[in-house]
Amino acid sequence: MDVDLVVPMKHPRDGKSRLRGAVAADRHAGLVLALAADTLAAVVSAGRVRRVLLVAADPLAVAELGELGVEIVAESGERTLNAAFRHGEALLKADDPGAVVGALQADLPALRAGDLTAALTEAAGRRAFVADRQGTGTTLLLSAPGEPLAPDFGPGSARKHAASGAIPLGQALPTLRSDVDTPDDLAHVRALGVGKHTAAHLGEPDGIPR
Ligand SMILES: Nc1nc2c(ncn2[C@@H]2O[C@H](COP(=O)(O)OP(=O)(O)OP(=O)(O)O)[C@@H](O)[C@H]2O)c(=O)[nH]1
Ligand SMILES: C=C(OP(=O)(O)O)C(=O)O
Numbered sequence: 001m002d003v004d005l006v007v008p009m010k011h012p013r014d015g016k017s018r019l020r021g022a023v024a025a026d027r028h029a030g031l032v033l034a035l036a037a038d039t040l041a042a043v044v045s046a047g048r049v050r051r052v053l054l055v056a057a058d059p060l061a062v063a064e065l066g067e068l069g070v071e072i073v074a075e076s077g078e079r080t081l082n083a084a085f086r087h088g089e090a091l092l093k094a095d096d097p098g099a100v101v102g103a104l105q106a107d108l109p110a111l112r113a114g115d116l117t118a119a120l121t122e123a124a125g126r127r128a129f130v131a132d133r134q135g136t137g138t139t140l141l142l143s144a145p146g147e148p149l150a151p152d153f154g155p156g157s158a159r160k161h162a163a164s165g166a167i168p169l170g171q172a173l174p175t176l177r178s179d180v181d182t183p184d185d186l187a188h189v190r191a192l193g194v195g196k197h198t199a200a201h202l203g204e205p206d207g208i209p210r
Contacts, residue, residue, distance in 0.1 A: 001145055002050035003120055005043060005102040006088030007070070008081055009036060011058040016107065022183040023201070031201050035180055036065060038109035038195030042175075044069045046113035048120040050099075054106075055088040085151040089143075098146040100125070103153070105139045107180045110192040115176040116140075119169050128167040131158035133177040133188070140176060141166065 009015065012032040023031050043052055052070040056062045057079065059072045066072050073091060075084045085103045092101050102120075119130055123142045127150075130140040138157040143149040152160040162168055178189050190202070 001100050001125060002048050003100045003102045003142065004051040004053065004092040004096070005049060005104050006053050006055055006085050006092065007036075007040065007043070007104050007106050008055045008075070008084035008088070009057065009062055009106050011056075011061045012036075013061070014057070016181070018181050019183065019186065022186050027201070031198070032107075033062065033064065034197040034201040035109045036062070036106040037068060037197035039104075039106050039111050040065055040068045040070050041195055041197070042108075042111040042113050043104065043116060046116040046120075048117050051092065053088045053092060055084040057084075081153050082151045085149065085153065089149045089151075093146075099143075100145050101143045101149050103138075103141040103149060103151050105179050108139060108176065108178065109180060109194040109198040110175045110178050110189040111195075112175045115173045119173055119176055122169050123167070126167050127165065128169050129158065129161040130169045130173060130176050132179050133174070137179065137181075139179050140169075 012029040016032045020028055043049060054070050054072045055075050056072055057075055059074050076087050077083060089101045092099055125144055127144045128142045129138050132139050136156055136158055138161055141151055141161055178192055180186050180189055
């Protein structure tokens, strides 16, 4: 069954504070947008993905990402990460109560569509998650069809998602596990190969074609 994904984003000026200093201060928001653009370009080209809903703190500030073929809505109510996921989930389930809903981070600029599709296939309709490469955070959480996503993102979320019964998915998904929170993470994804938006922002000659 295909998956409807929710991707949350703060205003790019406010997000990724741990990454500050990786580029000049006036280029930070552009870097955050480039990380998201590469993530979303891979996501929209992945097999088994039906819809991609970006839940934004400020939709105007991320409007350019709509050109990649994602839907953009404003967050609503409580302004937290898990509330943004739950808002996106409610909108998607209103259209299809039996949907498989996924929560995906917007900071995976090395993502290859094949790694995402492999994870969706491995989940096989079970509530499941992919831990980040450090093993502590979560980059992807999937619901079972028509069942609650129950997102519990934040520090130590991999342990929390496992404790709530979600199945941990394969270790061999390097580009899906490589989120960018810190300058060290940015160096890691540059070695893996980032997409064209991040490459251009960092002054690299070419990104990896997605
Ligand atoms: N819409 C929305 N997105 C959020 C919210 N909190 C976090 N996000 C997004 O969720 C993703 C994962 O969050 P983190 O990795 O913790 O990113 P962050 O909060 O931007 O980073 P730090 O400031 O370094 O903690 C990022 O794409 C954030 O923009 C929120 O309250 N609302
Ligand atoms: C909020 C999370 O992301 P990060 O570790 O990227 O801050 C999380 O993994 O639950």
